[in-house]
Structures are given as C-alpha cells and as structure tokens.
Amino acid sequence: MKQGELAEQLIAWRRDFHQYPEQGFLEIRTASKVAGVLDELGYELALGKEVMTEAGCMGKPGEKETKQHLEWALENGADTRYVEYFAEGYTGIVATLRTAQPGPTIAYRVDMDALPIHESDAADHVPNQAGFRSTATGTMHACGHDSHTSIGLGLATKLAENKDQLSGTIKLIFQPAEEGTRGAKSMAEAGVVDNVDYFIASHIGTGVPHQHFVAASNGFLATSKLNITFKGVAAHAGAKPQEGKNALLAAASAVLNMHAVTRHSDGSSRVNVGELHAGSGRNIIPDYAMLIAETRGETSEINQYVKEQVQSIVDGAAKMYQLNAKVEVAGEALNCDCSLGVAEILKQCAESHPEIAGALLESSDSSGSEDATYFMDRVQRGGGQATYCIFGTELAAGHHNEKFDIHEDTLLPAVEVLYQAAKEIGRIAE
C-alpha cells in the first residue's frame, strides 16, 4: 500500500472503530474485523481463549450482557468468520509474523476497548460533524483506543508488506479491556509474551505535545480495582431494628478506615472509594452495600501493602456487624520501569521521522495506571526489554471527556516509527 493510501486507510479504520465502540471484554465486532484484516495479510492467528486465561480476566461482564452485545455486534457488521472465537467475550488476538531471517522476537501491544461515556453531540465535535460519532448510546472511544487499533492494523500491513526486510518474529497483541486495567493479565498469564525479546506498548495523546514523542513513559502506579460487597439482614427500622444486620454501617466504617490506611514510607500510595451504594428503603435496615474502590502504589509492593490493609479492614468491618463481605478484584496493574535500551532505539526512529518535531527518551509524568505493565514485567523477568511510548497529538478535549478527539495526522507517523523500530531492532540484533 502506498503511503497516501495507507494514510487514508488508517483514517477509515479509525473512524469505523470510533463509530462502533465496544467496552472491555465486549470488543466482538472490533476483534472480528481486526482478525479479518490480519488473516488476509497472512498472519498466523491465535484467538480468544487460545490467548487468554479465564481466571486472569478481571471485571468481565456477565453472560447475559455479553450475549446481548453479541447480537449488537452481529447487527453492526461484525465479521462473521471470526465471531465465534470472541462470542463469550474473550476478545484477545495474537497475530504472528515469521520473517525469513532469524532474529529476536518483537511484540507490540494494541488495546481496543471504549469507555462508558456518552459522546458529545455538539456541533463543533469533529466525529459529529464528519458523521462518525458513536452509534452505541453511552459508549465512546474517549481515550483513543480506536486510533490504537487502527495504528495496529497499519503496522501489521507495513510489516507484512516488508517482511523480507525484517528479521526474527513479530507478534501483534490485540488486548481487550485496558480500561479498568482488566484485560492484560489474562493474556500475560496465557504466556503470549513468554520468549519475547522486545516489547513495545504505545499510547496516543496523554498530554504529550502534537508531533512529539516520548520513548519511555515511566511512573505508572500499580493499582488494584476492587468491588467490595457487604451482605447483611434487612429489618424494619422502626419496629424491629435489632433484627437487622446493618451493611451500611459496616460500609461507612470501611470507607473511613480504607482512606485512613497508613502511608508507606517507600513511596506514594492512593486509596479511593469512588462509589458507594447501599440499602433499599428509608425505613429498612440496609442489608447490602457495594463499594467501587481502587488502590494504587508507586511500586507493586506498595499497592500490595495497601490492598492487604483494605482486605483486613473489610473483613473487620464485616465482623463488626456480623455480615458477609467479599472483595472482588475487578482490575489490576503493576508498576514497571521501561527498559531504556529499546526506548533509545525508538527515540532514534522518532527523531529521524520528518513529521516528528521532538523526541524525549524518558518521562515520569504519569500518575495513572496501565495494565500493559503485566506484559512489560513478564518480558523483563524473562530477560527481555520492554517500553511504553507515547505519540503526542493535539487533543480536542482531555482523555475520558465526552468531546475527546485526536488529530488524525498522528496515525501514519506512529505506524512508521513503530515499523522502523522493528526494522532497527532486527538490524541491531544481527
């Protein structure tokens, strides 16, 4: 594909995914389309449960919701040749390209999921103007994963077309459910990055200026996403209050004490109970409470420390009121430092790209979390190198905002820098 054609194709893909956004573990239409393109390009495919463990999935929607969404996907253009692999919500893909020459194994991580956000219908919102606003009410690609998927397919195209100029093995990992850091663990545990020598995850935007590049984005906080439930006994609050077991009092105690978890002297930590819903009526002793919470830590150890305190607090609060409590892990990510070796290669590739105005080796500005860290950690423990890079772009509004939008001329340079890195890594490794 010529450069101009590829640029157009990238935009077409991105707008298609934008128009049909799918949330985590429900990327059935998206994954089927991706599989179709990769299959046609000649990649060796491993799909769904072949590349995901059941136990590793966190915060996966229930069977009913998945089935309903499957119908939506089929009605909205899912590629029926591949839907069966993804029908139960295991929507991961590993596409492998074996080049002619021996060489290292290089893996790229691509995420595909959208957010539970209602997209703006404002007149000045480009997707609205240009006719590719979300058709799925309440779901929106407000973090740029539509462009990631598009870049992933562009990269796949370029790699396949230039296979003979490359060496080693290349794996493209399309991951579900990055939002909420729910999907990567399942693929990492299935072994998809075992024996990978170089691992590259990338993101668009995140505050990096337009046409700028960061080769190693450090500072992700390890995190655990926790759904906590207390189950008690209801009773009439006027007539027989003593017969109740009050789940809200336990929850309120848990909330206060979770936020009071002692700071760790090794680094920063966070606790947030983002939502609490309890009780079923004014005059009824509340018999259940649900907390939507998260912990974070500057290191995986600190996050683990906080998580353990939270578990104790929840157990104790339940004991106080003679309740049952459950802490369900609905998402998790590690902290991981980028390998500067591979980052340096990426930086050089970016610097030599005419459309990129500036490239930084390392930045630590992040204070969010990313489950690409599961892959990175596993690669590094296996002796490989891993980095997380950022392609700056002009944003119409911040990530997770209903008016979020990227600048589409970032797509092609991203593909080219990532492609160039594969070529360069192969060259160096010879």
Add this chain to the structure above:
Amino acid sequence: MKQGELAEQLIAWRRDFHQYPEQGFLEIRTASKVAGVLDELGYELALGKEVMTEAGCMGKPGEKETKQHLEWALENGADTRYVEYFAEGYTGIVATLRTAQPGPTIAYRVDMDALPIHESDAADHVPNQAGFRSTATGTMHACGHDSHTSIGLGLATKLAENKDQLSGTIKLIFQPAEEGTRGAKSMAEAGVVDNVDYFIASHIGTGVPHQHFVAASNGFLATSKLNITFKGVAAHAGAKPQEGKNALLAAASAVLNMHAVTRHSDGSSRVNVGELHAGSGRNIIPDYAMLIAETRGETSEINQYVKEQVQSIVDGAAKMYQLNAKVEVAGEALNCDCSLGVAEILKQCAESHPEIAGALLESSDSSGSEDATYFMDRVQRGGGQATYCIFGTELAAGHHNEKFDIHEDTLLPAVEVLYQAAKEIGRIAE
C-alpha cells in the same frame, strides 16, 4: 342504597382503586373519582390547593413526574370534570355535609395513596385471580388505602342518605401521601380541622385479628424523613486527589455519627440511614452523596432532639470536608395520644355491630408512624377529641408485601361502625 348494594359497591370501588393505584401527591385519578361521587351525593367540596398549603407538602414529586402521571391518569379513566384541581399534585379533598340539626363538627380522615411496590403475579394472589391486579407497573396498594378510600365513599353515601338522622357538621378529609408521612401536614396547616370537635382516623389490618376492632391505637412514633445531600468537588483519584472535596467521606462520617446519636432518657428513639448513594466512578473523588434517612421518637420532643443532632452532624461532616450539605424534610409525623372519650363511643358502636366479634378500647402495639397525628394534635390543641381506630381483617400477607391483600367483608362493617359513631356523637352532644 340497600345494605347488599352498598356491600357490592364498596367492593367495586376498592377493586377499581386497587387496579389503578397512584403514589403520594399523584392521586389524580383517585381524587377525581372521589370528587365525582361526593359531588353527586351533594357534599360541598373544597379541592386541591383550597385545602392544602404548598409549604406543608413534603417529598412531593417534581413537575415533570407529576405531568407524566397526569397523562396516565387521563388515559386511565380520571374524571375530567375535576382533574384540573388536582393536576399539579395537590390531591386533597374536604367534603362537607351540613345536617339539619345544630351539633358538633365531626371529621373523618381517609388516605388514598399507594406504594412503590411491584404487585405479585402469583396464581394464588386474589387480585391477580380476580382480575384487578395493579395496571401501573411498580405501584401497588399494598397497605390497604384502596379499601380506605372505598370505605370513605361508603361512609359518605350512608351519611348523605341519612342526613336527617344526624346533627352537626360532618367533614370527610381525603388526604394524599400518607406513605412517608408527607401529606397530612399540608392539610392540617391549611386549617381543615380547625373547629373540629371530633376527629376519627381509621386503618384496616395492622395485625388486629379479623372482625376485631381497636378504638384507640396509641404508640405511634413521631418521625422525620430526611433526604440529605453532600456536594463536593470531583478530582482524579490518582493524578490530583488533593483537588477533590470528598463527599463520600463526609457521608460515611455522618452515617456513623447519626447512628451514634445519644439515646434519650425520656423514651425510645430511632435513627436509620436506609440508603446511601455516592460517587460517579471508581477513580474519581466522589463529589456527591445522598442519604435517605429517618428519625423517630416516642414523643415529638424526642424526635425533635434526634433531628437536631442529625442536623449538627450533617453540618459538621460538611465542614470537615469543606462541602455544601442540605437536609431536606421529605416527610414528618407527630406522636399523639388518642382521646379516650371519642374512642369509648367508637368501641360501643363496634361492640354492638353483629359482624364484630371483639372490640378493644386501647392498644399501644404500634411502632410505626402516621401523619394523621398532625390532624389529631391540631384537633386536641383546639379543644376537640381525636382518635385513631383499627378495623382488623384477615391479611393474605403483611403490609407493604407484594402479596398483601385484605378480606373484603371488612368493608361494610367499617362503614357502618363509622356511620354509627357520627350518629351517636350527634345524639350525645344534644
């Protein structure tokens, strides 16, 4: 109307109201039907805002909800001659009958509202079998107010037909929104029981055995229904937690401390936060929290004491986190002791009724609340007598249960005892 006809009519009315249940301040269809019957019987009518103050209404639904319900009422048989009086949700009625002879003013209180309960569709549930199950999904007459309205109309009929055997003035007060103790205050403050000498409120069921009667049901707890909101500032829980003002932490502190309000040595009290809803996402500092709460007291003074403590606690919790807080009174009732004089008359009327097997002067078993106490308190302060009586009936399931049902042969005796009391009071007063 002959006794047999009246018995049939009572059942017909009750089943009609049961089939078209309406919640508090939305009794538009019901009130219009009631007004129609009373008008035809020759009662002098005062409707809607003529008998209710705006300020006295507590927990009244918003304009939008009221409008939507108005449409439903019109579609479901509301009497269009009277709908305009009730269209904004002021659904109270005072019907006055002036007899030929001078004499005391006697008032009867009738409530008309249903509950937000989904009625059972079980095969053994009589309203289902007999074809008068609720047609309004999620709303059900599960406390017997349908039968109260029917009894009220039956009593109106009998009084009007026997007007020349009576003396004094008789007022029938049809009150909205007894559930949540929201409607009586508005009518009491409008003065509808000023100058009333004898006041009688009645209820069906409540655990009193079938064909038994209690003339004075004491022990109602004074209560306040409180909707409490905390409004803070959202912030990203990972990136800038310090920029948030955490409404959930304030709410959790308020919940614990509200339940910890010191007991009062003068009598029993209650506090319950029945529901708490806070926050909008896992990784966002919660910027709002809503508590659905209630206080109760063995006396109105104790309830007032608890309510004042709750106000302090809410204000303090808001100050802790630099938030705005609001405590809205969504319902309120007093504690009030029945006047045994009028109760004794009722007891005698009940005892002489062939269908009533036993009559008790006084019982204190209640631990619920009733806003008829607003009328009772006002009547007693004005020098009159007031009581709250119970017509026992066989219940299919407890009040507020989805399978609640009464025994319809209780309707006629109830009408007759209440009618007899009016006659007797008139006679004595001569």
Add this chain to the structure above:
Amino acid sequence: MKQGELAEQLIAWRRDFHQYPEQGFLEIRTASKVAGVLDELGYELALGKEVMTEAGCMGKPGEKETKQHLEWALENGADTRYVEYFAEGYTGIVATLRTAQPGPTIAYRVDMDALPIHESDAADHVPNQAGFRSTATGTMHACGHDSHTSIGLGLATKLAENKDQLSGTIKLIFQPAEEGTRGAKSMAEAGVVDNVDYFIASHIGTGVPHQHFVAASNGFLATSKLNITFKGVAAHAGAKPQEGKNALLAAASAVLNMHAVTRHSDGSSRVNVGELHAGSGRNIIPDYAMLIAETRGETSEINQYVKEQVQSIVDGAAKMYQLNAKVEVAGEALNCDCSLGVAEILKQCAESHPEIAGALLESSDSSGSEDATYFMDRVQRGGGQATYCIFGTELAAGHHNEKFDIHEDTLLPAVEVLYQAAKEIGRIAE
C-alpha cells in the same frame, strides 16, 4: 441497748466508717470491724472466700494494690482478729441468726464500699466541721454506704437483742464492691441467698424526700462494665509508619460503632465509652488503646444484646488493624422487678413508724444500676420474694458529689423499720 444509746451508736459507727473509707474489694478495715461486732452479738459468721467465688469477682484490684491497702487497714485500726479472712480482698460477710421458732429465712443486703472521690474540705461540709472527714486521700463515702453499714450493725444489734420475739432464720449479708456493680455476683454465685424466702436490700437517699420511704424501687437498668484493650505495634510515624499496627484507629472505629449499636425495640438501652486512653507519643503509631465503657438495658436481655454487639464491634475493629483485643467484664448487674408482697409488708412497717411521714409502695424513677439485683433474681428464681427499698433523707449534695452528706436522724428509723419487717414476716409466716 436503749433507743437513745442505739441512736448514738449508729452515729458513732457511721462516722467511723466515713472517716476510714475503703473502695470495693478493699473493705478490709470495715469488714473486720463489722465481723467483730457481729461476732460479739453471737452471730454465726461465714467470711471472705467462704461466701464469695473467685470467678464471680469483677474488676477486683490487683495483688499489689490489695497488699498496700492491707497495710493501711492495719495502721488504721482494723480488727486484727478477722483481718486474715479479708486480707486478699474477699471482704464479704454472711452473719446468721437462728431464732428459737421455726420460720422463713429472711436476708438483708448491706454494702460497705466507698468511692474514688476526694472529699470536700469546705468549711460548711459537716464531716469536716465535725471532724470525721475522710482520712484516706482520694477516697470518700459519697454514696452513703457508711450509713448502710451502720444501719446493718444497728439492725444486727436489735435482732440479736430481740431474738426470742422472732421466728425463722435471719441472714445479714455484708457485700463488697457495690460501686461499679462488681461484688454481688460473687456472693450470689457462692449460694448465700439460696433457700432465702424474703430478701431485702435498702439504700439511703437517692432523691426520696426526707422521712419518706419507698418499699419497692423498680427500674434498675441491667448493665455491664467493660474494660476494652487493643494491643498493636508501635512504629515511627514519620520514618516507617507502615510497620505499625494502629491501636488508636481501631479504638476510634470501635467507639463510633459502639455508640451506633442499633436500638432495641423491646426497651431502652445505653452505651457509653466514658474514657479512652491511647498511644505513647506524638510521633509514634499508637500501639495500645484502653476504653472504659459500659452498656445498659431496660432488661437483662437487652443489655446482653448490646454487650454482644460491642463484642463483635471490638473483634471487628481489631481485625481491621490486625490487632489483639480483649473485652474484660469489670462489673455487671441485672434488671429485676421487686416482689410486691414483701414490699407491702415493708410499706406497712414504715407507715406505722412515727418518724416516717410518707411511704410509697413502688417507684420506677431509677435509671441507675444495682448489683443487689443478682441476689434478688436468685431469690425470686428460687421461689422467694425480694425487694429493694429506699429510706429518704435530706442530702447536702447529690450522690457521688464531693459534698455528699446524709441526715443522721434517718439511721434509727431505718433500723427500726427493717427490724419490724423481720418481726412482721415471721408473724405472717406462722
């Protein structure tokens, strides 16, 4: 002894005990003096551990404190003939008088302990004026038990002197540690009221007017006195906070939740954490916390309910912070209703006494607690009758006040009424 002599002797005894007050389980001097008088009067004595179980003693001072006090008692006139029985702080006495005639067993309860209050040295405080102010710094008879002991000895004298006019068996029970409701259980469990037919406990003052009498003082709340400790791990709050296990956070959670224990619909209840002491330095994670608490209930069952909730809350709070916690019962009393039969006899005896102006059968004004209820409950369960009566007296200041003082002319009538009751009970039982 003539009436005039007895009146003087009562005052002498009372002032002696007032001047040498001893706190609960330390009444060594007092008990030895009492034993001496009773022995000389010819009573059959059972002393110390003969009439007390070890396990039943609650909140008993430690060995060291007891030894120190023993020395004080010896230095201040303890009767060395009996000290050995009481030296370890088991200071109960049962004195039995067997009359010539057969008849019922009548028991009287007398308490002897003082309070940890520093007696006033104001010029207008009678004990100060008259030279019998407490010589034990920080300990004071501020509840009238000095007069109880004196009345007990006066009663013993009168009974012994008039033995031949009486029938049946009479037991005088001198109980330690009524303050904090710590001592009665131990004697009740030792069986000292088993087979008792009539049991009479009495108190002076308590708000009953001078020269008035209440034969049955009902309304005592059941109570448990709880010493609660949390034991954690200290750590430097700046350098290694995460190494601590914070006992204060657990204690604060426990305090809030204990006060939030749901009210019981069967009757009133109370919880109070009267004191909390935690931590050892500003920059150290607190490794211990101690709560001085109490629960109360209108019935023993309600108190038990509250106590069980407290235990759960303490266990849960400990679990929250991975601590050890201990709930020690430092005192306990039951709720018990007086038997009106024996109360009626007492009332008649009081009414016929020339110095008593008014006698009431029953009063329920109390909202305190009394461990005489252990005896009362045991007597009633064994088929006997029990009552708790009050001799009104003019008080200089309220009970437990540093200027508390009684009117000494109440002593003789109290002895005479109690004596008369024994005579009357014997007469009736014939």
Add this chain to the structure above:
Amino acid sequence: MKQGELAEQLIAWRRDFHQYPEQGFLEIRTASKVAGVLDELGYELALGKEVMTEAGCMGKPGEKETKQHLEWALENGADTRYVEYFAEGYTGIVATLRTAQPGPTIAYRVDMDALPIHESDAADHVPNQAGFRSTATGTMHACGHDSHTSIGLGLATKLAENKDQLSGTIKLIFQPAEEGTRGAKSMAEAGVVDNVDYFIASHIGTGVPHQHFVAASNGFLATSKLNITFKGVAAHAGAKPQEGKNALLAAASAVLNMHAVTRHSDGSSRVNVGELHAGSGRNIIPDYAMLIAETRGETSEINQYVKEQVQSIVDGAAKMYQLNAKVEVAGEALNCDCSLGVAEILKQCAESHPEIAGALLESSDSSGSEDATYFMDRVQRGGGQATYCIFGTELAAGHHNEKFDIHEDTLLPAVEVLYQAAKEIGRIAE
C-alpha cells in the same frame, strides 16, 4: 588549647551536659554554662529574649513548670551570672565573633535540649559505667544534643583562639527546644540569621557510619505538631445522656478523618494522632478529649495542605457535637533543600581530615523533621547559603532509645571540620 587538651575538654563538657539534661525551653543550667564559657572567650553575647520572640515559641512549658525547673538548675550548678536571662525559659544564645578582616557572616546552629526519656541503668550502658548517667529522673540526652553543645563550645574555643586567621563575622547560635521542632522559629523570627551569608547546622549520628560525613542532609519533612482539644458537657450516661455533649465521639471522628486526609500528588505526607486521652469516668459522657498529633509533608506546601485539612476536620467534628475545639501549634518545621556550594566546602574540609574515612556531598535518607530549616529557609531567602551536615558516629542504640550513646572520639574531628570550614569560607570569599 592544645589538641589533646581540647579533646579532653570536649568530653568533660559533654558528660557534664549529659549528667544534667534539660528539656526544651528549660535549658537554664545548660545555657548559663554555655554563656559563661563564651563570655570568657570574648564573644559578644545576646541572650534570652534579646534573640527570641515570644510569639515564635511553640509548646513552651507553663510558668509553674519553668519556675520549678529554675530551682533545679540553681541547685545543680547553673552559672548564676547568667541565669536571670534564661529564668523564664527563653534559653537562646547568639554569640558573635568579629574577626580582624572583613568578610562574610557565617553562622553555626547548635541545639541543647534533652528528651523525656528515662535513661537506662543497665550495667553495660557507658554513661552508667562511667558515672555520668542523667541525674534528672525521666529526662535524658538520648539524641546527642549534649555532644552538639560540647562541639559548639569546642568550635567557639578554636575560633576565638585563631581569630586572626579568620575573616568576616562568625555567629554561634545556641537554640532551645529542637525536640518537637519548637525553638528555632522563635530565633529565626527574631532575625538572628538575617544578613547571614553561610549557615551550617550539624548533627551527630543519625545512622551515618562512624568516621563518615554527609555535607548536605536533605529530605527533612516539613511538620506541624498539633495539640487538639475538644471541650463538651458531661452528663450521667445512664440517667440523662442527652444532656451531654460528647467530646470523645467528636475526637474519634476526628482521628479517623485526619488519618483519611487525601494524599497529595506532589509528594509524600503523613498524619499521626500519637495520643488520645478523653473522659473522666465510665458512666459519664466524656466532656473533653485531647489529641497529640502531627502532620508532615515532603514540602512545606504539602504539610500546610494537610494541616489545613486537619483544621477543617477538627472544626467539623466539633460542630457535629456542638463542642468547642482548639488546635494549638506545639511545634513546626519546614522542608528545605541544602545549598550545595557551602556543602561542597564542608565536604572538602571533611575529606582532608585524617580521622574521617569518607565524605558524601548529599544524602536524602532522612524522613524526620528539623527546625534548623527555619534558619536555612531564612538564610536562603536572604540570598545566603545554608546546609545541614552529619558527623557519623558509632551508636550504642538508636536515637531516642534509653541506651542511646555516641562514640566520644567523634567530638574533636567535628570541631575541626566545622572550624576548617569557617577558615575556608573566609579564604574563598576574599
């Protein structure tokens, strides 16, 4: 003084101060002795309130305690010539040496106070063996400030003796109450370091290895020491609980919420309530509570943020229970980064000393707090340079331990390095 003599004198001074330790704002004996030595050496002295503001003193003992200690100081060898300046507890000293040559102003900070720790009487504890264990029961030099005072006097001696080899002005600042970070603010606000060009504070030990030196010890946390009191109303917990205003419930709420203060994304923070004491009896609603607390922050801004949240929480908790609350600042310190220029000079001086095996420019291991930061901050804001250096020594036990002890052969090298720095700074500045 020859080197050998000086070495002996240093040990003698240190042991004298160790034997007569004095806590913050009570260093009357110590300061008088210091003033005597400095006066004899020819320093220009400014004493007590001449160099301290009243308002700047934090956590200063009351008048009574100060007077009692004054007597102790006089009985234990205070230099009566100077005692009057320090008698009210303003124990700061500024000693100025004007050299012949013009040059910069150099200031040294020396702290003098001891800790409320009971010194070990173990046989292996050197001060015990060698006969200079604390004679002031419950007070101990357990942080090495005795050696700081000794080094300060040794430095004064050496500077005075070699005055003609130096240039500029030299100020020795002897500061009270470093423990609890209470004393420096008062002297800084009095202007004692205004116009200072080079400022050097030093500490012994702190984990730096024996014979090693750190020229710039960074990482001090800004801190506020807070004494928080809640004042309510007592009431009998059984009879009239509703008449109380419960200070303990407010305190418990404050404790939980203070620990729950949201983390700051700019850096680490700490909150600790080290002690809580509340209430006066088991059956009394607690009418007061006292919290001994501290906040810390990686920067002064973060500490300020935490302190402001604490203030809100305390105000809110008081409002909850209708109490009065007070937050008193009992100590405070800033965060401040060392100036590397002057640190480099110190490092070179240390490196060229034969007894010092290793010197580090900078370390950030600290997680404690120091109020020398008040001086440092003021010097740097005035355009000067400031550093905080550490003389490593072998410790018998950690700081603030009852068996803390230093190695006395560290004293002389410390004096010589600090002296050398003055000489070198003068030389460079020419």
